[in-house]
Amino acid sequence: xxxxxxxxxxxxxxxxxxxxxxxxxxxxxxxxxxxxxxxxxxxxxxxxxxxxxxxxxxxxxxxxxxxxxxxxxxxxxxxxxxxxxxxxxxxxxxxxxxxxxxxxxxxxxxxxxxxxx
Amino acid sequence: xxxxxxxxxxxxxxxxxxxxxxxxxxxxxxxxxxxxxxxxxxxxxxxxxxxxxxxxxxxxxxxxxxxxxxxxxxxxxxxxxxxxxxxxxxxxxxxxxxxxxxxxxxxxxxxxxxxxxxxxxxxxxxxxxxxxxxxxxxxxxxxxxxxxxxxxxxxxxxx
Numbered sequence: 519x520x521x522x523x524x525x526x527x528x529x530x531x532x533x534x535x536x537x538x539x540x541x542x543x544x545x546x547x548x549x550x551x552x553x554x555x556x557x558x559x560x561x562x563x564x565x566x567x568x569x570x571x572x573x574x575x576x577x578x579x580x581x582x583x584x585x586x587x588x589x590x591x592x593x594x595x596x597x598x599x600x601x602x603x604x605x606x607x608x609x610x611x612x613x614x615x616x617x618x619x620x621x622x623x624x625x626x627x628x629x630x631x632x633x634x635x
Numbered sequence: 636x637x638x639x640x641x642x643x644x645x646x647x648x649x650x651x652x653x654x655x656x657x658x659x660x661x662x663x664x665x666x667x668x669x670x671x672x673x674x675x676x677x678x679x680x681x682x683x684x685x686x687x688x689x690x691x692x693x694x695x696x697x698x699x700x701x702x703x704x705x706x707x708x709x710x711x712x713x714x715x716x717x718x719x720x721x722x723x724x725x726x727x728x729x730x731x732x733x734x735x736x737x738x739x740x741x742x743x744x745x746x747x748x749x750x751x752x753x754x755x756x757x758x759x760x761x762x763x764x765x766x767x768x769x770x771x772x773x774x775x776x777x778x779x780x781x782x783x784x785x786x787x788x789x790x791x792x793x794x
Contacts, residue, residue, distance in 0.1 A: 606771040
C-alpha cells in the first residue's frame with residue numbers, strides 16, 4: 519500500500535488581510551529528497567512513483583534515477599554521525615550527496631551490497 | 636511518539652540566500668536534534684505581523700553548519716505526560732548557522748501583512764532531521780526574500 523493512500527498534506531495560505539486570496543492546496547512529500555510538493559490541481563501529467571519503496575516521488579531527476587529513501591538517510595545518519603556525510607540533504611536536482619558506498623555496504627550481498635561480513 | 640511544539644514570536648526575517656553564513660540572531664527559527672535523536676516536522680505555522688504589504692518567501696532548509704552554542708529553547712510537549720524533548724529549538728547562537736546550498740524542503744510564500752500560512756503533513760509525509768551533526772541534524776525556517784515581521788510555530792514528533 520503506497521504512502522499517499524493515507525492522505526495528503528494540507529497547505530493553507532490566507533492572504534485576504536492584505537487583499538489577496540485564500541489558497542488551499544494538497545501536498546505530497548517526496549519519499550526520496552523529502553521536499554514538500556504543492557500539488558497543482560490542473561496538472562495532467564502523471565505523478566512519479568517509486569515502485570521500489572512504493573511511495574510518491576517528485577519530478578527531480580535525481581529522485582527518479584534511483585531509490586534513495588530519506589528514511590534510509592536517517593538510518594545512515596544515526597549509524598555514521600561522525601562522518602559528517604550529507605545523508606539527508608539532496609542536491610538541487612534531487613541527487614544524493616553522500617558516499618553511496620556507505621549505503622551499499624548496508625545491503626545484503628545478493629542485492630548488490632559491498633560487504634556483508 | 637511524543638509530539639512537541641517550538642514557537643518563535645515576533646521576529647523580523649532577513650533575506651537569506653542559499654549558503655548564507657552566520658545568520659543574525661532572531662532572523663530564523665531552527666530546530667536541532669542530538670546524536671541520538673530524530674525528529675520529523677509535521678506542522679508549520681507562520682503568522683504575518685507586518686504593518687504594510689510585504690511579501691515574504693519563507694523556506695524550510697537544511698543547515699550546512701549548525702549554530703555554535705545555540706541558546707536552547709525547550710520545545711513544549713503537546714501532551715503534558717510526555718517526557719521533555721531531547722531536541723531543542725533556537726533562534727540565537729554565538730555564531731549563527733549557515734544555510735545549506737541544497738534542495739529546499741518547503742517554500743512558503745505569503746503576504747506578511749496579516750497573512751497566515753499553515754502546512755500540515757499527512758502521516759509519513761513529514762520533514763526529517765537526525766543525528767545532530769550538520770548537515771543532517773538541524774532544520775531552519777527563515778526567509779529567502781521579504782522582511783515582514785512574523786511569528787512562527789513548528790510542531791514535530793521526536794523518535
